[in-house]
Structure formats: structure tokens, C-alpha cells
Amino acid sequence: MKIIILGAGEVGGNLAQNLTKEASDITVIDKNADRLRELQDRFDIRTVRGMASHPNTMARAGAEDADMVIAVTDSDEVNMVACQIAHTVFHTHMKIARIRSTEYLNLEESGLFRNDAMPVNFIVNPEIIVTQDIVRLIEHPGALQVMNFAGGKVQLVGIKAYYGGDLVGQELRFLRQHIPTVDTRVAAIFRQGRPIKPEGTTVIEADDEVFFLAATSDIHAVMSELRHVERPNRRIIIAGGGHIGLGLATTLEHQYGVRIIEPNKQRCEALSQSLDRAIVLAGDASDRELLLMENIEETDVFVAVTNDDEANIMSSLLAKSLGARKVITLINNPAFVDLIEGGEIDIVISPQQATLGSILQHIRRGRVVTVHSLRRGASEAIEASALGDQRTSRVVGKTIEEINLPEGTTIGAIVRGDEVIIAHDDVTVESEDHLILFLVDRERVPQVEKLFSAPFSLF
Secondary structure, three states, X not given: OEEEEEOOOHHHHHHHHHHOOOOOEEEEEEOOHHHHHHHHHHOOOEXXXXXXXXXXXXXXXXXXXXOXXXXXXXXXXXXXXHHHHHHHOOOOOEEEEEOOOHHHHOOOOOOOXXXXXXXXXXXXXXXXXXXXXXXXXXXXXXXXXXXXXXXXXXXXXXXXXXXXXXXXXXXXXXXHHXXXXXOOXXXXXXXXXXXXXXXXXXXXXXXXXXXXEEEHHHHHHHHHHHOOOOOOXXXXXXXXXXXXXXXXXXXXXXXXXXEEEEOOHHHHHHHHHHOOOOEEEEOOOOOHHHHHHOOHXXXXXXXXXXXXXXXXXXXXXXXXXXXXXXXXXXXXXXXXXXXXXXXXXXXXXXXXXXXXXXXXXXXXXXOEEEEEXXXXXXXEEEEEEOOOOOOOOOOOOOEHHHOOOOOOEEEEEEEEOOEEEEOOOOOEOOOOOEEEEEEOXXXXXXXXXXXXXXXXXXX
């Protein structure tokens, strides 16, 4: 597959890094020669310097035979024009654009983004994706990551096993005894950063990261058995009143007590006019006295989502030291993620990784419906549909045990209509089932894609 990425910033660079494993021909366009040189030194890609939306620049990048254009520059307008040029001049089949402005996004339902108007096949908005991820974490106290599948019918939840908990020291085969009324499956385990394939005899250790699948309606029941019950979140402090901060406050303010801290007074006035119940505070989130005055020690979740990584890290560390029960920190720089992960900050959110999954589902071959990236892109959870019949499909008509899965791949659940079936060995796959798979190693993705590729002929 030949892919052209427009924009070599944090999102474009992260895409280039990850997509080198997905496609044999990656080209990145940007005006910044230093960024391009850095990417070319690190990865096996082509680079072209120039204005991303100019036809001659795209022609030099080989747009005439590109399968996909991904426009992720800092400008919505450049991204949209680039998709228009790719469609009209080069007849590119798939155009993906990062669009942040709500003025454009509000027109999506009116049909603006279609081939005979503004030809964008898929819109990526990192702020919306990150907001949704954080909201799910707040709704599930104790979770490290929460991912939706099958239109929200199934969730994959990551938790940390704690010393003294019911999960620690137990073999997985006894899990059913702890939760006799709910069916669930452990899809993956990470121990000290390394993946462990869950077997019936696997014993959970303290500090293991355990990812389990269950019907969304059963998630809270499963979590209460797998770790100590955390009280529901009530008080939320948000540091940063940008797009993400406003989106969080708007979503949460009618269910939680929300305070949002923003240093820019003009922005504070705009926030106060947009919000109904949330309290807007003009100030610095790393101001110790301000946090104490707002009873930080009684705060359930402190969320730092400014545009400054250092400010997010420092305010989160301060909030945690002053007694905030949990801190969630937005980090753009991957080097910072590696540095602080596993320390005082409870959960790190990476916009690049959050965005990656939504783009990968449009790159995956076969019948892949949903993709979620885990462990900073090292692993993946995939939803794939099984089409055809026993003669034309590699999975339909077979039991889970009979499917020739790549090494390190597990099937966690099957969604059949509105029914969620946890994938035990004797479950048989039927046509149009949606299977939720977990891949410890992304290098196995092509093999999984082949399993779910278009029905093949025996003759």
C-alpha cells in the first residue's frame, strides 16, 4: 500500500513510525526540512519538502498512484484543500483529514464532506478522541484504559492488579468461581512491560496490567471482583481550558462537580459563557495555594490537558503530592511518556496513540471494523467481521480452538447481533459474527488480516 502523509509534526511523525509496519511505501510532505530529515534518518520512508496542498508537491510525492492520503498538518484548511486536490487531480481513493474546528465539524451531518463537495472520506479529530478516552476513564474508576467495540456492546478494560487483591496469586482458570454470574475473559497480561499470553494456569502477580473483555453491561461487576472497589468519582479538576478542557467540562459538568483552571482571562470568559454548571477559575494549575484553596485533597480526578507537556507534568505531580486521588496527564512528546510512565502520574494520555487506532482501521485490509492501539502501539485490539460460509471463509463454521491464529493472538469475544459471547474454545463462529481479537505483537497483523480477508474460492 502506498500512503502519503501530509505534515511531519507530532501526529504525522508518529503515523510515519507506525505505518512503516503497515505499508511498503510511505512518503511524508512538510515545509520543515529539519523535521523531514529527522524522520528520514529514523525510518525507511521518502520525504518531500513543500506546501502539502500544492499539486506539484503532491505530484513529486507520487500522488498519481497513491492508495491513501492522510492530511494531518496544523491547518484544517490545508488539510481539506489537500484532500480536494488528491481527489480531483490524482483520483486518490481514500482521503483522511485532521479537522479540529467545530465550525467545520458541525457541518459534517449536513453532507459537506462527500466526494461531490469536500471529498474527505474520514475525519480525524484528536481532541474529540482524547476527550472520549478520558471520559471513559472517569466513568470507570480504577481503569488504566477503556476501549469500546461493536458499537459499545463490548469493552476491553485494562486494570492493575494490586497486592492483597482477590486476583493476585490466583490461576486464571479459577476466575469463573469468583464471578459465577458474569462471563468474562482475560485477553492479555503485561508484567513489567512484557506481554504474557494468558493461560488457564497463569498466576496473576501484583502490579500486572490485566486486560479483560466483557459485555459493557457487566464491566462494573467484573471490575469490582478483580480489584478493590473504588468509590465513584465526584469532584473533577481540569487544568487547561482549550478544546479538550472545554469538551471534558461540557461532557462531565451535569454528572460531576467540575472545576476548570485556565490562565488566560479572555478564554475564562468564553468558557464561562459556554458552560452551564462547571466553575471556571482564572489561574495557574501549578499554583500550590490555588489548588489548596480548591480542596485538591478532596479531588477524585485531576486532569491536565493544556498544550504544554511540562506544565501538564508539573501540575499533575503537584496535585498528586497534595492529595488528589488520581491524576490523568496529556503528553504529546513520546520521550516524556517513557520517562514518567509508572511513576507518580497514574495515567498518561497520548493524542498520537489515540489517533492512530482510528486511522489504522481504514488501512487494515480484510474485514477489520475497529482498531485500538495499546501499550504505546506495541499491541493492538481488533474487531473483525467474519463473512462468507464454511467453504469460502477461514473462520466461519470453525470453533475457536480450530482457528489457526497467529502466535500471540487471542480471540476474546464474539458479538452476534445484540448478543455478546465470551470466546471459549468450543464456541463456533457464524457468518456475520464480529470477533474481538488481541494481538500482543503488531507484526502478526498481516496474518490476522488474511484470516478475515474477502471470501476465497476453493476452485
